[in-house]
Amino acid sequence: MDSLPTMSSLPAIKALTTMNLEVSALRGIQLVAVMGVLLLLSSRLFGPRKLGKALPSPGGLPWAGPVWAVEASNIYKTFKTWSEKFGMLYEVKLFGQNLIIISDPQIAKEILAQKAKTVSDRPSLALVKGSKDSGKYLPFLGNNDHLVRQRRFGVLINTWTAQQNYHGRMYPESLRFVNLLLEKHDDPFHLVDQVCRRLSCRMAFGTPAPGAAIATAAHNFMQNLSPGGQITNVLTFLRFLPKELNSDKVNEHIRVDVEDRVWIGCYNKALAAYNNGTLRDSYAKYYFEQREKTGLSEEEALHGIAMMATVSILTLIAPLQRWLVVMSEHPEWQAAVQNELDNVLQGRMADVTDSPQLPVLRASIIESVRFASPVPTGIPHRLEESMEYKGYHLAKDSNVLACDWSMCRSSKFYADPDTFNPDRWLNPESPCYKEPLTKFPKLEGHTVFGWGRRVCIGQEYAAAQMLCVCAAVAYAFNIRPGRDENGNIVHVDINKSTPNVIPILEENPGLVFEPRSQAHAEKIRNSWTAMKAQDEEYVNDECA
Numbered sequence: 001m002d003s004l005p006t007m008s009s010l011p012a013i014k015a016l017t018t019m020n021l022e023v024s025a026l027r028g029i030q031l032v033a034v035m036g037v038l039l040l041l042s043s044r045l046f047g048p049r050k051l052g053k054a055l056p057s058p059g060g061l062p063w064a065g066p067v068w069a070v071e072a073s074n075i076y077k078t079f080k081t082w083s084e085k086f087g088m089l090y091e092v093k094l095f096g097q098n099l100i101i102i103s104d105p106q107i108a109k110e111i112l113a114q115k116a117k118t119v120s121d122r123p124s125l126a127l128v129k130g131s132k133d134s135g136k137y138l139p140f141l142g143n144n145d146h147l148v149r150q151r152r153f154g155v156l157i158n159t160w161t162a163q164q165n166y167h168g169r170m171y172p173e174s175l176r177f178v179n180l181l182l183e184k185h186d187d188p189f190h191l192v193d194q195v196c197r198r199l200s201c202r203m204a205f206g207t208p209a210p211g212a213a214i215a216t217a218a219h220n221f222m223q224n225l226s227p228g229g230q231i232t233n234v235l236t237f238l239r240f241l242p243k244e245l246n247s248d249k250v251n252e253h254i255r256v257d258v259e260d261r262v263w264i265g266c267y268n269k270a271l272a273a274y275n276n277g278t279l280r281d282s283y284a285k286y287y288f289e290q291r292e293k294t295g296l297s298e299e300e301a302l303h304g305i306a307m308m309a310t311v312s313i314l315t316l317i318a319p320l321q322r323w324l325v326v327m328s329e330h331p332e333w334q335a336a337v338q339n340e341l342d343n344v345l346q347g348r349m350a351d352v353t354d355s356p357q358l359p360v361l362r363a364s365i366i367e368s369v370r371f372a373s374p375v376p377t378g379i380p381h382r383l384e385e386s387m388e389y390k391g392y393h394l395a396k397d398s399n400v401l402a403c404d405w406s407m408c409r410s411s412k413f414y415a416d417p418d419t420f421n422p423d424r425w426l427n428p429e430s431p432c433y434k435e436p437l438t439k440f441p442k443l444e445g446h447t448v449f450g451w452g453r454r455v456c457i458g459q460e461y462a463a464a465q466m467l468c469v470c471a472a473v474a475y476a477f478n479i480r481p482g483r484d485e486n487g488n489i490v491h492v493d494i495n496k497s498t499p500n501v502i503p504i505l506e507e508n509p510g511l512v513f514e515p516r517s518q519a520h521a522e523k524i525r526n527s528w529t530a531m532k533a534q535d536e537e538y539v540n541d542e543c544a
């Protein structure tokens, strides 16, 4: 039996259907066009408006940006090159993230400080889960309640430590450092790492003992949060892969596990010492005594104390390393600092309280920080709302970076910026000069400490530690660059460092620490022996 014709196989119906199709296709196109216009109009009327013209930009590929032009290991140098071409405020899209780069302190102030309400958030860290709202990592918290509480606690404990003038911590550890340099200076950067971690753990937990464990956790943290540290921080979509396909995630899992054990262990030991009356002055002791005043839960306090220890290790290694390197290249400035120490202190070693009498030493420190910024890209602030700045549109969700390298190395702000010259802070003719010299030049307030509501809360600590450790080194040694097997001078390249947010020099610099005289060496040894006799804890080498 013949099959019955279907509706669409009949010629008349076929013609009708085709016509209908053509008409409905036309209608469809019309509809889409009308809807498009409406959408466009409504987005203009009700959607996020462009608040001004677009910022200058180096452009580049749609998602990746101008990747070919980026010096990956020193991205701050690329930022500076772009600032020379596109101005003091520009934007660049890199791997899907819009970055707004500021290269002028005045613009940084006007955007990051004066508009702090909208620009005090942080971007999420791709690998570190819950970085913005777990309450664990203060410098990476979002603009939320955790931040308010943790910052308040951080400021409280730092102010309290500064009021004590860091008594009994900075000087003994500086003495220990130079004594070790005297005994075995074959790896000075290892000793720099050590003095930073011992000091930070004394401040946080009242003892240097956990220094090595806290420092290892700190370095691992720095690596896993830095774009240069793990590929997932650059190609952030990789975080959606299961850990079987992304080893960064496995690594991060292990890191957090170790960090939790170290942090909780340190806290519990401090608590036990407090309960049996042996805990020394420290952030932990402050918390146990002032629990009510801080209003923090035990978990919040644990994180706050451990994070402060972590940050102060990471941030101080880089500037100390750089001061040693630049001083080794400038014997004339070593001599100037040594003259000042000899004249003012008459053979005694400096403590934090001597700072007002030591402007030349302070100038050498602030100039080394300017010359070789230890946080060269700055730390990103995230824009929570779009805003207009001087006719330019700054888009919501952009990361705003005040690039310290660009500011510190710009001839707009410093004459002859690529030259290390502490005199710019001491010469009344120089625009950097400020009086009184008992106070200026001063490290606190430098652009390297950031901006607005997220400005660094450890500035006094940083200034005190730099002053004490650098004074001890200058008192004891003439520092010279090393030589290779052919007797040629080896210059340390300060840009050859870890590609992290805080770049650390990893290679042994081979610097030579030559005691200024037999008498200086004796003085160090004797002072150290006396210190050990006074306080057995300073012998503690558990944290090697």
Ligand code: HEM
Pocket: 138, 139, 140, 141, 151, 154, 158, 308, 311, 312, 315, 316, 319, 374, 375, 378, 379, 380, 381, 448, 449, 450, 451, 452, 453, 454, 455, 456, 457, 458, 459, 461, 462
């Ligand atoms: C020379 C040494 C140091 C440098 C160069 C430095 C630099 C910075 C920078 C650039 C920021 C971010 C600012 C911003 O987002 O605009 C910051 C934040 C911070 N710093 Fe420092 N810092 C140093 C030492 C310290 C020390 C010794 C401590 C602790 C005692 C510390 C604790 C903190 C904390 C907790 C934050 C986070 C603040 C927040 O996100 O709200 N810093 N620091």
